[in-house]
Structures are given as C-alpha cells and as structure tokens.
Amino acid sequence: MEDYPLREFYSEIFNSYDRVNRIFTFGRDVSWRKKAVAKCLEYGPDRVLDVCTGTGDFIFELAGRATGSISLVGYDFSREMLDVAERKKLEIRKQNPGMPDIDFIEGDVGNMPFENDSFDAIGITFGIRNLVYENSKAGVHLSEMIRVLRPGGKLLILESSRPANAVWRVVNSFYLQFILPYLGGLVSGNMKAYKYLAKSSQNYYTIEQMGNILKVAGMHVIKGEPLFLGSVMLIIAEKK
Numbered sequence: 097m098e099d100y101p102l103r104e105f106y107s108e109i110f111n112s113y114d115r116v117n118r119i120f121t122f123g124r125d126v127s128w129r130k131k132a133v134a135k136c137l138e139y140g141p142d143r144v145l146d147v148c149t150g151t152g153d154f155i156f157e158l159a160g161r162a163t164g165s166i167s168l169v170g171y172d173f174s175r176e177m178l179d180v181a182e183r184k185k186l187e188i189r190k191q192n193p194g195m196p197d198i199d200f201i202e203g204d205v206g207n208m209p210f211e212n213d214s215f216d217a218i219g220i221t222f223g224i225r226n227l228v229y230e231n232s233k234a235g236v237h238l239s240e241m242i243r244v245l246r247p248g249g250k251l252l253i254l255e256s257s258r259p260a261n262a263v264w265r266v267v268n269s270f271y272l273q274f275i276l277p278y279l280g281g282l283v284s285g286n287m288k289a290y291k292y293l294a295k296s297s298q299n300y301y302t303i304e305q306m307g308n309i310l311k312v313a314g315m316h317v318i319k320g321e322p323l324f325l326g327s328v329m330l331i332i333a334e335k336k
C-alpha cells in the first residue's frame with residue numbers, strides 16, 4: 097500500500113487549517129496545547145524542537161510563556177504551512193516584541209538536519225499520527241526524533257486517541273466518520289485530506305498502544321494522560 101500524499105494534503109488545506117481546528121475541537125485544541133506547553137516548561141529546556149509544527153501554534157504558545165533565553169525551532173515539510181507560521185510570527189512579534197525568536201525550518205522528519213542529542217525537549221502536537229499511521233517510514237521517523245533528543249530529554253506528544261470508554265468511543269467514532277470529513281471538506285475545499293485526518297484519528301492508538309510503540313523504540317514513558325474523555329492524549333516520554 098502506498099503512503100498517503102500528506103505533503104500535498106497540507107499544501108492544499110493550509111489556509112483554513114487553524115479555522116477548522118478551532119471549529120472541530122470546539123476551541124479545545126488551544127487549551128490542550130497550553131497544557132502540553134506548561135508540561136514542557138516544567139522541565140526547564142534551553143532548546144526545543146517542534147516537530148510537524150504546521151502553522152506553529154505549539155511553538156508560539158511556548159515562546160509566549162518561556163522566561164529567560166530559550167532556543168526554539170519549528171520543523172515541517174509543508175512550505176505552505178510554514179509560510180502561514182512565518183506570517184503569524186510577524187503579527188505576534190508586533191504585539192510581543194520581546195518574544196524569543198523561532199526558526200522555522202522546512203524538511204522531512206525522516207531526515208532532519210540537526211546534530212545528535214541536540215534538543216532538551218521535542219513537542220509534537222497532532223503530528224505523530226501523520227508520522228506513524230499507515231506510514232512505511234514510521235520507524236525512521238521515530239528514530240530520527242530520538243536521535244536529535246539528548247539523553248534525559250523529553251518528548252511531549254499531543255494526539256488524537258481511541259477512548260477507553262465504549263459509549264464515548266461510539267460517539268467519537270460517529271463524529272470522526274460522519275461529520276468531520278464532510279464539514280472539514282466543505283470549509284477547506286479538500287474532502288480527501290479531511291477523510292484521511294478523520295480516518296487516521298478514528299483508527300489511531302489508545303494511550304497504552306502509543307506508549308508501547310515508544311517503549312519498543314527505546315523511550316521511557318513517564319506519563320500518559322487522557323484529555324477530552326480520552327479522545328485526545330498527552331504522552332510524556334524520556335530518552336534513556
């Protein structure tokens with residue numbers, strides 16, 4: 097089976113991506129990212145990489161709340177998503193000129209231009225699904241992220257998840273199968289991309305399954321927390 101044309105999908109939905117996120121999570125995605133950022137800052141990192149940064153919402157939240165000097169990098173293979181992030185950076189810096197700078201770098205997670213052990217923390221919000229779900233390069237993506245994280249460094253994953261509660265799982269599944277692809281398609285003009293996003297969310301892992309994948313890849317899982325009744329998960333893992 098061929099991999100999904102993900103770069104193409106994002107290069108077509110970049111304009112409406114933030115709007116659709118707010119609509120389909122009822123604005124909750126903002127508070128989930130805030131939570132991931134707060135956790136990340138608890139570890140006091142000096143250098144943070146936001147993998148699959150997209151339009152940059154995780155790294156902007158981090159930049160807005162970080163104190164002291166911190167080096168921030170947002171990484172993504174979609175030029176169009178990064179262009180939105182760059183435009184947002186200009187706007188945000190007008191309001192907050194003291195905000196730490198963010199380097200947005202274009203490239204594939206399968207082959208990152210960073211030294212081994214060079215980041216204290218890596219955040220990945222709603223991106224790991226893209227990297228591992230029905231993706232022939234899943235192993236390479238995981239090992240690249242682990243390679244650039246320093247030993248003791250933290251990996252923070254925010255992602256859709258399969259709820260443990262059976263009733264909520266049915267509601268969640270209905271929403272993902274029958275509402276998200278059609279309304280997402282309507283707002284973005286690209287039904288194929290939202291069919292993929294909905295299907296990959298619906299079939300994605302439980303917290304335990306995602307934790308096991310990280311363990312097999314050699315990480316130590318510190319915590320897995322269900323959010324929104326388990327439709328979303330926040331996982332924190334450490335490089336041994």
Ligand SMILES: C[S@@+](CC[C@H](N)C(=O)[O-])C[C@H]1O[C@@H](n2cnc3c(N)ncnc32)[C@H](O)[C@@H]1O
Nearest residue numbers: 106148149150172173174177204205221222226
């Ligand atoms: C669902 S968006 C998440 C964006 C953002 N992190 C957020 O919280 O909204 C997934 C992003 O992953 C990027 N992506 C997917 N596969 C990638 C890969 N192999 N290398 C680099 N970026 C990738 C896409 O271009 C897209 O911007």
